[in-house]
Amino acid sequence: MKIREAGQQMAAAVFHHGSQSQAPLTPEQMAQANEHEKEFIAHFSDTQRPLAPGEVAESPRNKELGKSSKGLSIRDFELVRTLGTGTFARVWLVRLANPAEEDRDKVFALKVLRKVEVIKLKQVDHVNHERSVLADVAGHPFITTLITSFSDHDSLYMLLDYCPGGEVFSYLRKAKRFDENTSRFYAAEIVLILEYLHEREGVAYRDLKPENLLLDGEGHIKLVDFGFAKRLGNSEQQKHGKKSKGNVNIVPGETYTLCGTPEYLAPEVIQSKGHTTAVDWWALGILIYEFLTGYPPFWNSNPIEIYKQIVSKPVHFPNEPAISPEAKDIIRQFCTVDRSKRLGNISGGAARVKEHPFFNGVIWEDVYYRKYRGPIIPPIRYPGDAQCFDTYPDEKAGREPYSDELKRKWEDHFKDF
Amino acid sequence: MSLSSASLDVIDSLRKEILKNNPTDLIQFCANYFTRQLELERSHFLSSLNTQGTKMSGSTFPGRFGSNSNPFGGATTNAGEQVGSGQISKVMEEDETDTITSPTSPNFNFGNSGGQFGAPFGGDASGEGPPSSFKAADGFPSQYGMGRRTSVSAESLNPTAASNDNWSPPFHHKTEEQLQRLKKSISGNFLFSHLDDEQSAQVLGALVEKAIPAKGIKVITQGDEGDYFYVVEKGSFVVYVNKSGSLQPGPAGLGEEVATIRPGGSFGELALMYNAPRAATVMSAEAGCTLWALDRITFRRILMDSTFQRRRLYESFLEEVPLLASLTKYERSKIADALETHKYPSGTTIIKEGDAGEAFYLLESGQAEAYKSGTQGAVKQYTKGDYFGELALLNDAPRAASVISKTEVKVAKLGKDGFQRLLGPVESIMRRTKYDEGVEEIDPLHKK
Numbered sequence: 083m084k085i086r087e088a089g090q091q092m093a094a095a096v097f098h099h100g101s102q103s104q105a106p107l108t109p110e111q112m113a114q115a116n117e118h119e120k121e122f123i124a125h126f127s128d129t130q131r132p133l134a135p136g137e138v139a140e141s142p143r144n145k146e147l148g149k150s151s152k153g154l155s156i157r158d159f160e161l162v163r164t165l166g167t168g169t170f171a172r173v174w175l176v177r178l179a180n181p182a183e184e185d186r187d188k189v190f191a192l193k194v195l196r197k198v199e200v201i202k203l204k205q206v207d208h209v210n211h212e213r214s215v216l217a218d219v220a221g222h223p224f225i226t227t228l229i230t231s232f233s234d235h236d237s238l239y240m241l242l243d244y245c246p247g248g249e250v251f252s253y254l255r256k257a258k259r260f261d262e263n264t265s266r267f268y269a270a271e272i273v274l275i276l277e278y279l280h281e282r283e284g285v286a287y288r289d290l291k292p293e294n295l296l297l298d299g300e301g302h303i304k305l306v307d308f309g310f311a312k313r314l315g316n317s318e319q320q321k322h323g324k325k326s327k328g329n330v331n332i333v334p335g336e337t338y339t340l341c342g343t344p345e346y347l348a349p350e351v352i353q354s355k356g357h358t359t360a361v362d363w364w365a366l367g368i369l370i371y372e373f374l375t376g377y378p379p380f381w382n383s384n385p386i387e388i389y390k391q392i393v394s395k396p397v398h399f400p401n402e403p404a405i406s407p408e409a410k411d412i413i414r415q416f417c418t419v420d421r422s423k424r425l426g427n428i429s430g431g432a433a434r435v436k437e438h439p440f441f442n443g444v445i446w447e448d449v450y451y452r453k454y455r456g457p458i459i460p461p462i463r464y465p466g467d468a469q470c471f472d473t474y475p476d477e478k479a480g481r482e483p484y485s486d487e488l489k490r491k492w493e494d495h496f497k498d499f
Numbered sequence: 500m501s502l503s504s505a506s507l508d509v510i511d512s513l514r515k516e517i518l519k520n521n522p523t524d525l526i527q528f529c530a531n532y533f534t535r536q537l538e539l540e541r542s543h544f545l546s547s548l549n550t551q552g553t554k555m556s557g558s559t560f561p562g563r564f565g566s567n568s569n570p571f572g573g574a575t576t577n578a579g580e581q582v583g584s585g586q587i588s589k590v591m592e593e594d595e596t597d598t599i600t601s602p603t604s605p606n607f608n609f610g611n612s613g614g615q616f617g618a619p620f621g622g623d624a625s626g627e628g629p630p631s632s633f634k635a636a637d638g639f640p641s642q643y644g645m646g647r648r649t650s651v652s653a654e655s656l657n658p659t660a661a662s663n664d665n666w667s668p669p670f671h672h673k674t675e676e677q678l679q680r681l682k683k684s685i686s687g688n689f690l691f692s693h694l695d696d697e698q699s700a701q702v703l704g705a706l707v708e709k710a711i712p713a714k715g716i717k718v719i720t721q722g723d724e725g726d727y728f729y730v731v732e733k734g735s736f737v738v739y740v741n742k743s744g745s746l747q748p749g750p751a752g753l754g755e756e757v758a759t760i761r762p763g764g765s766f767g768e769l770a771l772m773y774n775a776p777r778a779a780t781v782m783s784a785e786a787g788c789t790l791w792a793l794d795r796i797t798f799r800r801i802l803m804d805s806t807f808q809r810r811r812l813y814e815s816f817l818e819e820v821p822l823l824a825s826l827t828k829y830e831r832s833k834i835a836d837a838l839e840t841h842k843y844p845s846g847t848t849i850i851k852e853g854d855a856g857e858a859f860y861l862l863e864s865g866q867a868e869a870y871k872s873g874t875q876g877a878v879k880q881y882t883k884g885d886y887f888g889e890l891a892l893l894n895d896a897p898r899a900a901s902v903i904s905k906t907e908v909k910v911a912k913l914g915k916d917g918f919q920r921l922l923g924p925v926e927s928i929m930r931r932t933k934y935d936e937g938v939e940e941i942d943p944l945h946k947k
């Protein structure tokens with residue numbers, strides 16, 4: 083224990099916060115930083131326990147989490163296999179290269195984004211938001227932890243805690259649909275995530291869907307992919323003029339960039355009305371619907387037809403499966419076009435959501451401290467077991483290089499990694 | 500304290516295994532050993548369940564319809580037990596019955612084997628195969644694509660007012676007749692139908708004319724990136740869809756002809772939302788066609804800038820209202836969200852003396868006057884930035900005066916209902932500060 087703490091302190095000394103650039107290190111300093119950082123990441127999980135929402139940002143351990151690393155590089159990791167490919171990234175299961183005996187089982191998820199792709203897909207701002215929001219929320223029990231980040235000539239890397247249970251998406255498609263208790267369990271953990279992100283951090287997540295919900299080893303939710311997360315001007319921190327780890331400027335409470343996943347987009351996003359954290363409550367309504375029926379309420383192979391439905395049609399429930407009145411009610415209240423009537427956005431915020439009859443009997447304290455048992459316990463046989471993940475084709479060869487010209491124009495935008 | 504015989508058995512057999520194998524990595528060896536044991540035990544347990552035909556359902560999760568007819572489930576029958584074995588089961592309540600196969604393997608089937616789920620899926624779900632076997636008869640839309648959905652995103656834009664550049668939308672002159680026609684063709688479109696007059700005027704102004712001189716010119720190509728939306732002014736265009744998802748070389752590469760677009764028709768609207776591959780190829784069907792074109796960035800900036808400015812304007816108006824002085828910036832921004840803009844010609848009675856008040860108004864532009872029965876002439880003048888009727892938020896007292904527009908006016912209206920839904924009762928907000936002095940001085944409409 084003592085040694086670990088010392089290791090953490092050393093790590094603290096060498097990690098630097100992304101935004102403050104410093105003089106380049108000598109090779110010896112680099113090597114030293116590299117050692118300490120490896121020590122830190124190998125032991126980051128040793129002291130893990132759920133921290134109270136107020137503690138997440140304050141705890142000394144968490145202060146070290148999520149910072150940009152100086153000494154690490156891709157050579158410090160062994161890439162085991164691909165865990166997933168999303169729209170912009172490939173996520174690898176990795177292990178420390180040449181681990182110490184006791185660290186042989188330590189595995190991580192490494193999200194790799196190629197700079198060329200990020201630039202081409204116009205995600206430069208988003209990637210920076212992703213890193214900075216993840217760093218600020220590191221340590222929340224239901225959010226994947228950003229341990230550290232680094233970059234090299236071609237790519238940006240985010241080292242995340244490995245969530246071995248795989249995507250809720252996989253379980254949902256296999257099971258076809260979830261029953262109400264299962265849906266309630268996941269919905270409850272998500273309510274706590276949204277409460278924390280919106281009301282404490284002032285962050286809109288903007289891409290809620292089963293593909294971005296992973297399960298940890300015990301079957302609890304881990305939210306991944308903060309690629310569209312955005313800090314808005316409505317956190318408690320701003321209200322009370324407090325500063326967080328990131329730099330909080332006074333920003334407006336709404337934002338304008340259209341992003342998300344077609345079936346889950348809120349009407350105000352589609353119609354470019356400026357949107358707020360209220361979009362996540364809309365998406366939670368869609369998500370609960372999809373849990374219970376197996377498909378989202380608005381769908382079509384042509385996205386334009388989805389959008390037409392979203393802005394004009396009320397949610398319709400099928401005859402089968404039978405859905406309880408309280409589940410229907412909470413879905414309808416979330417999927418309300420008028421934001422002054424949408425549950426979660428109206429007075430009371432998340433507290434009001436928790437009081438909804440759909441969550442009758444739920445003890446929220448116990449949800450937060452993971453006292454309820456997950457409805458699906460992922461079948462994990464050993465620490466680096468990835469059988470809960472689908473397999474993916476290898477990356478295509480012959481990718482466009484990050485040219486000097488691109489580098490001149492963009493490199494400065496990636497300095498926080 | 501001594502160990503139970505079961506525990507001793509476990510330790511003993513582990514001891515034997517260790518002796519037999521003499522492992523170098525002891526802890527890993529033990530971990531593997533117990534994982535294997537666990538698998539064995541589970542599969543025994545599961546097969547015993549299957550032979551008995553029993554499901555573990557309902558034991559930890561009360562079923563959807565509970566044991567009574569109360570729509571809120573078992574919560575009322577067993578309030579005490581609810582804590583322990585409520586809607587969501589707690590850790591370690593009973594033997595785990597995990598399936599050992601992974602969710603991605605074809606024989607993963609937790610519907611059938613899992614006590615974790617408690618209540619079974621509505622009958623038809625348990626024990627069935629993977630999603631590919633879904634039938635429409637299950638209540639499943641047979642055409643719904645079950646694959647992973649990718650995210651979409653437009654480029655991030657910052658409002659002009661917030662980023663100090665001087666962007667203003669392009670303006671291309673059109674005749675009144677052209678404008679009317681354009682208005683008609685886009686007004687029913689969900690991307691335009693909600694625009695206010697200014698936004699709509701800017702969007703119409705930004706549409707740029709594009710001549711398509713010859714027949715057979717591909718305006719958009721299936722599979723290509725899309726940045727423009729088009730309205731047909733003159734001529735006609737044919738739409739082709741190739742099943743492969745993109746235009747292919749060769750004469751058949753266009754794919755199937757699916758539609759013809761004539762004057763007033765439009766295409767390519769998805770490009771106004773984000774950059775997605777074009778879903779079809781659109782080609783001119785005759786010579787001498789004309790289109791109006793609008794690009795995504797221009798469209799989105801017009802909407803964004805006007806919304807941004809309007810919201811900041813509302814927020815600054817709201818800051819001036821003493822009744823709402825104690826609102827935080829965040830609360831004001833929420834309220835700004837709920838304000839509705841209305842336009843009235845001059846001479847309109849916006850609120851009427853004696854009526855029940857249920858909304859409050861901010862004057863965005865123009866002038867208005869307050870009149871009271873029994874008093875000659877206007878008792879108060881309102882200009883841009885003034886507000887009236889805010890006491891309606893506070894109580895149901897009848898309006899103490901009428902407010903009539905003196906010119907054409909634009910007002911932002913905030914209903915009492917909307918206000919209360921978003922922020923709760925005004926009384927409690929007022930309690931935050933000492934607003935109780937001089938309500939009357941602030942609002943002449945207050946009734947004695």
Ligand SMILES: Nc1ncnc2c1ncn2[C@@H]1O[C@H](COP(=O)(O)OP(=O)(O)O)[C@@H](O)[C@H]1O
Pocket residue numbers: 165166167168169170171172173191193226242243244245246248249293294296306307308309
């Ligand atoms: N921490 C993690 N542990 C395990 N798998 C992960 C982790 N993070 C992401 N993944 C997998 O990788 C996929 C893509 O990651 P994501 O962050 O969503 O990338 P994108 O931004 O490209 O959508 C996820 O859907 C998930 O399957």
Ligand SMILES: [Mg+2]
Pocket residue numbers: 168169293294307
């Ligand atoms: Mg994703």
